[in-house]
Amino acid sequence: MNAHLDALEPSLVWRHFRTLCNTPRPSGHEAALVAILESWADAQGLAHDRDSFGNLRLRKPASPGCEQAPGVVLQGHLDMVAQANSGHAHDFTRDPISTYVADGWLHADGTTLGADNGLGVAAILAVLEDPDLRHGPLEALFTLEEETSMGGALNLAESWLEGSLLLNLDSEDRGQVYIGCAGGADVEVDAQLPSAATSDHEQVIEIALTGLKGGHSGADIHKPLGNANRLLVRVLRSLEAFDARLISYHGGTLRNAIPREAFAQVALPADEVDAAMVAIAGLETILLRELGSGDSGLSISVQRLTEAPEAEPLTLDASVMLLAALHAAPCGVERMSADVPGVVETSNNLGVLSLENGRLHLCALVRSLHDSAVVAMADRFQALFGLIGARVKVENGYPGWAPNPNGELLATFNARHAALLGREPEVKVIHAGLECGILGSKYPHLDMISFGPLIRGAHSPDERVELASVEEFWTLLRALIEDLATQR
Structure with missing residues (x-):
């Protein structure tokens, strides 16, 4: 070949x-x-x-x-x-x-x-x-x-x-x-979050955010590229107005690649689905405008599911807390170098994110020219996700x-x-x-x-x-x- x-x-x-x-x-x-x-x-x-x-x-x-x-x-x-x-x-x-x-x-x-x-x-x-x-x-x-x-x-x-x-x-x-x-380190976040069965008046929809360019989480982190995990979390946050509850999530496959795609299932009141789909379409337009020519291929699609989900949705409180933590998590360039012009000093990539049967897993990659800044960024993750009861560990550090x-x-x-x-x-x-x-x-x-x-x-x-x-x-x-x- x-x-x-x-x-x-x-x-x-x-x-x-x-x-x-x-x-x-x-x-x-x-x-x-x-x-x-x-x-x-x-x-x-x-x-x-x-x-x-x-x-x-x-x-x-x-x-x-x-x-x-x-x-x-x-x-x-x-x-x-x-x-x-x-x-x-x-x-x-x-x-x-x-x-x-x-x-x-x-x-x-x-x-x-x-x-x-x-x-x-x-x-x-x-x-x-x-x-x-x-x-x-x-x-x-x-x-x-x-x-x-x-x-x-x-x-x-x-x-x-x-x-x-x-x-x-x-x-x-x-x-x-x-x-x-x-240098850098992997930050691994894991948690088992509470769930509750869907009710008769809830409808399940699946959201797919695709079409982003992706790239290297170090060399490309300063470029005007979208991170699928960051953006889909933003979409999901917008659905809180409709009492949406997160069922499952899959975004990114490698911690050192900027995620190109992310997928989620949510349950929400059936009579709110139409309004939610209108809100998602409006947010897609907003995100495309924000990304501009840097990442113009973004597409957000929504599908109504007719079969019952394989897993229970998170409780409403757990769903809101998780999405709030993910929305607040550091992502992208944190600081440019003061000593080497044009070089990123510290950054983070929300690389791999999943939720299955209430079990959260996040793998982020922190990088910095200063080993102390890697430690500080990892500590921010521990402080943030500790608020929702998650276990945070730092692995694979390198100088x-x-x-x-x-x-x-x-x-x-x-x-x-x-x-x-x-x-x-x-x-x-x-x-x-x-x-x-x-x-x-x-x-x-x-x-x-x-x-x-x-x-x-x-x-x-x-x-x-x-x-x-x-x-x-x-x-x-x-x-x-x-x-x-x-x-x-």
């Missing part, structure tokens, strides 16, 4: 990316790909090993005469975000990703593409295979479960890596290099990556970028959880940078990569490795 990728340049990179597209690899299901890469390494004569978590390392000795060059660790993560458009049947644990080219970009058919971080991984494999590349000692580090928990990086073996320089290939902007990133604008690796990269492309790159700090922060905490001696090709729509079915940027990325990566091979 995806044979057309073999015709693209650079062929070494795209051939490996084809393997990644054809091998299902959602987070937690990377074993098949690891086995393929180990077999490939054996065929290439490359040493390989794994740490106790399962992270994979491949090693290639230096080119003759470059043995004294600093060791370079090329790093990427093997897993991808599993997101498909509503109605598009795709089993990410079994089905390959189907790709196509349009207007100079590579897309996937109805799903995430996996260019994040598949193209970084493909480029690393191409480096290891390239017979003409002159290089110092190379290590390829492939981590697991980055998209769901940063588990691979968090559990990475210490005193394992040997290199002193690290190239993280998990960035998504052409002409930019990253030297810092936000940020403090910028080092005076690093020698950055200077070498800037010089090579200028020589090849006629300009120095923009030096950036990203509001997303690159693994560099965690890796740096385990290997504080590492001098690190992060760069990559131009990817847009990551973590959503709109994900795409610009073909020309992949060629530029590959040329730059090869040249940088050759430059580093001359250093002592």
Whole structure:
């Protein structure tokens, strides 16, 4: 499958990316790909090993005469975000990703593409295979479960890596290099809320809020995008005037993807349904006006259900309290950085929200350049949802990556970028959880940078990569490795 990728340049990179597209690899299901890469390494004569978590390392000795060059660790993560458009049947644990080219970009058919971080991984494999590349000692580090928990990086073996320089290939902007990133943590909210049976005079309706763009909960959080959970909660709040009671709710599938869709069932007096539907239509118009061109695809549909619901609705008091807490919860950009202009300092994404049989579950992802701000935001959730008796826990915390604008690796990269492309790159700090922060905490001696090709729509079915940027990325990566091979 995806044979057309073999015709693209650079062929070494795209051939490996084809393997990644054809091998299902959602987070937690990377074993098949690891086995393929180990077999490939054996065929290439490359040493390989794994740490106790399962992270994979491949090693290639230096080119003759470059043995004294600093060791370079090329790093990427093997897993991808599993997101498909509503109605598009795709089993990410079994089905390959189907790709196509349009207007100079590579897309996937109805799903995430996996260019994040598949193209970084493909480029690393191409480096290891390239017979003409002159290089110092190379290590390829492939981590697991980055998209769901940063588990691979968090559990990475210490005193394992040997290199002193690290190239993280998990960035998504052409002409930019990253030297810092936000840390973060998952905030999990759970509660069992009281319910009461529907009465004979109540009617059940189902509300679907769809059509939003979605996006990366870090890199895209500052953009004028709608969050389906935030917006549907607002719709449900408007129905309190009709004594509506929440029965069920499902919104978002990943805590690090801005939710594109959300669905809810409510029970309300039958003689209020028509008025409620008029109110929802009016609010849809208002929300479309507020979102503007930033997210113009919003659609809210309402359906009357003829069969009794499978679960009881919440009591009216419980429904009102829950929606009030969700409406008040932090969502989006909390603060911009005072020290790095244009960079988000602290944010939160209401990523996954569900209500089933009275059981509430919310998973939010808090990010900040300051670890203390992550703690403070998590504490706000504990304070807010504690008011409705919910249990709140903070998990999967990971540190940020403090910028080092005076690093020698950055200077070498800037010089090579200028020589090849006629300009120095923009030096950036990203509001997303690159693994560099965690890796740096385990290997504080590492001098690190992060760069990559131009990817847009990551973590959503709109994900795409610009073909020309992949060629530029590959040329730059090869040249940088050759430059580093001359250093002592």
